[in-house]
Amino acid sequence: MIMIKGLYKSFENEGQEVEVLKNVNLTIEDGDIFGIIGPSGAGKSTLIRCFNLLEKPNKGEIIVDGVNITKLNGKKLRDFRKNMGMIFQHFNLLQNSTVYKNIAFPLEISGYSKDFIEQRVLELLDMVNLKDKKDAYPSMLSGGQKQRVAIARALALNPKYILSDEATSALDPLTTRSISDLLKFFNKKYGITIILITHEMDVVKEICNKVAFINNGRIIEWGNTYDLLNFPKSIEIKQFVNENNFKIDKEELFKNVS
Amino acid sequence: MLAETIILIFRALFETLYMVIFSTLFAIIFGFPIGLVLVLTQKGGLLENLNLNNALNSIINTARSIPFIIMIIILFPLSRIIVGTSIGSTAAIVPLSIAASPFVARIIETSLNEVDKKVIEAAVSLGANIPQIVFKVMVKESLPSLISGITLTIINILGYSAMAGAIGGGGLGDLAIRYGYQRFRTDILIATVIILILFVETIQRMGSKLSRKFDKR
Ligand SMILES: Nc1ncnc2c1ncn2[C@@H]1O[C@H](COP(=O)(O)OP(=O)(O)OP(=O)(O)O)[C@@H](O)[C@H]1O
Ligand SMILES: [Mg+2]
Numbered sequence: 440m441i442m443i444k445g446l447y448k449s450f451e452n453e454g455q456e457v458e459v460l461k462n463v464n465l466t467i468e469d470g471d472i473f474g475i476i477g478p479s480g481a482g483k484s485t486l487i488r489c490f491n492l493l494e495k496p497n498k499g500e501i502i503v504d505g506v507n508i509t510k511l512n513g514k515k516l517r518d519f520r521k522n523m524g525m526i527f528q529h530f531n532l533l534q535n536s537t538v539y540k541n542i543a544f545p546l547e548i549s550g551y552s553k554d555f556i557e558q559r560v561l562e563l564l565d566m567v568n569l570k571d572k573k574d575a576y577p578s579m580l581s582g583g584q585k586q587r588v589a590i591a592r593a594l595a596l597n598p599k600y601i602l603s604d605e606a607t608s609a610l611d612p613l614t615t616r617s618i619s620d621l622l623k624f625f626n627k628k629y630g631i632t633i634i635l636i637t638h639e640m641d642v643v644k645e646i647c648n649k650v651a652f653i654n655n656g657r658i659i660e661w662g663n664t665y666d667l668l669n670f671p672k673s674i675e676i677k678q679f680v681n682e683n684n685f686k687i688d689k690e691e692l693f694k695n696v697s
Numbered sequence: 698m699l700a701e702t703i704i705l706i707f708r709a710l711f712e713t714l715y716m717v718i719f720s721t722l723f724a725i726i727f728g729f730p731i732g733l734v735l736v737l738t739q740k741g742g743l744l745e746n747l748n749l750n751n752a753l754n755s756i757i758n759t760a761r762s763i764p765f766i767i768m769i770i771i772l773f774p775l776s777r778i779i780v781g782t783s784i785g786s787t788a789a790i791v792p793l794s795i796a797a798s799p800f801v802a803r804i805i806e807t808s809l810n811e812v813d814k815k816v817i818e819a820a821v822s823l824g825a826n827i828p829q830i831v832f833k834v835m836v837k838e839s840l841p842s843l844i845s846g847i848t849l850t851i852i853n854i855l856g857y858s859a860m861a862g863a864i865g866g867g868g869l870g871d872l873a874i875r876y877g878y879q880r881f882r883t884d885i886l887i888a889t890v891i892i893l894i895l896f897v898e899t900i901q902r903m904g905s906k907l908s909r910k911f912d913k914r
Contacts, residue, residue: 491822520824531819534914535838544833545823576913592823602822 441467441490441600441632446499448485459485461656463499467649469599472626472633474647474664478679482656483636487602490634491523492516504599521549524593528605530585532577538564538588539573545595563591567621583614590621594631601625603635607642615639619646640683643668652676705872706888712786713868713896716793716858721851723794728801731757733831735806743817743827760799765857768796769864789858789866797854804846808839841912848904852897859893869893 448460459482467473475483488494489501492508500507503519511519532541542563546556564570567587577585586606593601603622607615623646625631637643643650643664650668651661652675659673671677731753737743738750763771772792777783779791812835820834836843859870869889877886 493818493822514826517824517826520822523822525819525822527815527819529815531813531815533816533834533838534813535840535911536913544820544825548820548823548825548829548833578914589819592819596823 440469440504441465441634442500442502443489444500444502446486446489446501447497448482448489448494449497459656460489460496463653463656463658465651465658465661467632467634469632470626470630471649472623472635472647474643474650475634475636475653476638476643476650476679477653477659481653483653484604486653487604487634487636490600490602491520491525521545521596522598523600523602524596524598525602525604526586526589526593526606528608530577530582530589530609532585532588532592534577537574537576538569538580541577541588542591542595545592549596559595560591563595566594566625567591581614582610583617586610586614586618587621590618590625594625597629599632601631601633601635603633603637605636605638608638612641615642616645622646638683652679654679702885702888705876706869706885706892709867709869709872709889710892712866713855713858713862713870716786716789716861716866716868717851717854719790720793720797720854720858721847723790724797724801724850724854725847727794727798729805731798731802732805732809735802736809736835737827737831741814743821743830757799757802760796761803765796766860766864768792769861772796773864784865786867789861789868793854793857793861796857797850800853801846801850804850805843808842808846809835811842812838841908844904844908844911848900848908851900851904855893855896855900 443463443465446460446463447458449456449458451457463486475486477483485494489496492511496509499509501509503523506519508516508519533544536544539560542560543556546559551559561570561573564573567590569584569587569591572580572584572588577588580588589606601622606622607618610618619642622633622635626633626646633646635642635647647664649662650664652659652667652671652673654675659675660667660671667676668680671680735750735753735757738746738753740747740750742750760768769789769792772795773783773788775795776788776791780787782788816838817830817834820830825834858866858868859873862868862871863874865871869892873886873889876882877889
């Protein structure tokens with residue numbers, strides 16, 4: 440479980456302090472697929488980057504399984520990060536390493552034996568359906584294949600959590616669907632808790648059981664996906680939902696989320 | 698006569714190779730850590746430290762603004778301390794290595810900075826520590842560029858070594874000046890020039906080929 444309490448983050452921009460996150464409070468339960476939505480510049484990426492301390496918050500607590508991780512550093516922080524994989528919009532793979540080597544990277548830096556690494560990488564390649572691309576370089580892969588390599592890499596150390604910052608934004612609708620299905624599969628099969636940012640309402644509708652709407656650095660509302668999208672309390676979400684055609688009907692929700 | 702000339706040229710070639718190989722090696726040994734520290738301590742770097750970064754930059758810029766021939770003269774006494782003599786190819790390696798180090802530091806800095814920041818961030822998110830990020834991500838990702846940079850370094854050091862040769866270091870530059878220029882031995886002059894051209898050509902070709910081989914982008 441992740442509890443965020445009174446989180447603040449500001450950046451220094453040309454000598455001026457800009458507050459990007461303002462008193463964020465959230466709880467993410469184990470097994471959730473937790474969506475974060477909101478307009479561009481709202482602070483979504485900054486928030487998700489606080490979860491694994493790529494950004495250090497100015498104030499507030501992030502309590503992951505009972506530990507306030509904002510205080511971690513050095514080896515403790517690195518070990519914590521190994522329990523929280525991350526995937527990105529532009530995949531961020533090692534360009535000069537093969538698919539195999541990319542997925543082996545987190546295992547190699549954690550000091551596993553060659554045999555164990557080989558066994559685990561092959562297992563992962565099988566899960567993301569890329570066995571035949573083992574020796575290919577990222578430049579030879581399609582966007583969807585690259586993202587699957589990135590997912591395998593993020594899962595290599597068996598993390599409890601996955602962070603996803605617009606992992607499907609660079610992909611076409613069909614590929615988006617296959618990637619979001621894959622995330623849902625890992626959530627269901629291995630109970631991995633997923634926190635994801637997306638601009639695509641299909642992704643929210645199809646896989647998120649909870650969603651938070653963030654605007655201007657504040658969480659406007661968060662909760663059950665169906666309720667939040669269909670019966671939002673705030674006018675901002677109503678507008679956003681209408682603009683993005685975010686509404687869902689209950690049947691669709693039951694079909695996909697439960 | 699011809700045999701003598703050939704021996705002369707081969708000895709000079711050997712001295713040049715000796716100077717270039719070892720000077721390049723030491724220049725990389727000194728220059729790599731400096732270039733790496735420049736990258737790590739820069740703004741937004743993994744070990745950001747602007748005071749150290751500024752100080753290093755100033756030192757490098759100062760060193761690079763001294764003409765090489767002056768640098769050699771300044772550094773030759775150091776050779777006496779380090780290798781016990783200030784004459785000959787071995788003595789020339791000391792100023793050559795030191796003079797080329799700031800150049801190498803810049804080459805390394807530029808290459809490592811070409812690595813996509815997002816790829817480094819992905820490694821951080823996977824729990825990599827700094828040595829792992831440096832060697833398994835930064836060096837590996839920038840290998841083609843590092844190889845091109847080292848190729849350039851070798852060619853530069855070859856040029857420097859001719860100057861070092863002229864003031865007591867031996868080698869092809871020394872041969873060209875003492876025989877070709879001062880004793881009007883045009884044949885030796887032409888031979889050295891041809892050897893130097895072939896040398897540069899070979900190094901450049903090998904460097905480019907190797908660089909392409911490691912480039913999978
Ligand atoms: N390193 C930084 N330095 C200064 N300002 C920053 C930095 N990172 C983000 N910001 C600012 O913080 C605000 C929120 O940025 P963030 O990237 O979190 O938004 P976002 O919701 O992810 O937007 P998008 O949907 O466009 O990705 C923006 O105004 C941005 O300019
Ligand atoms: Mg963003």
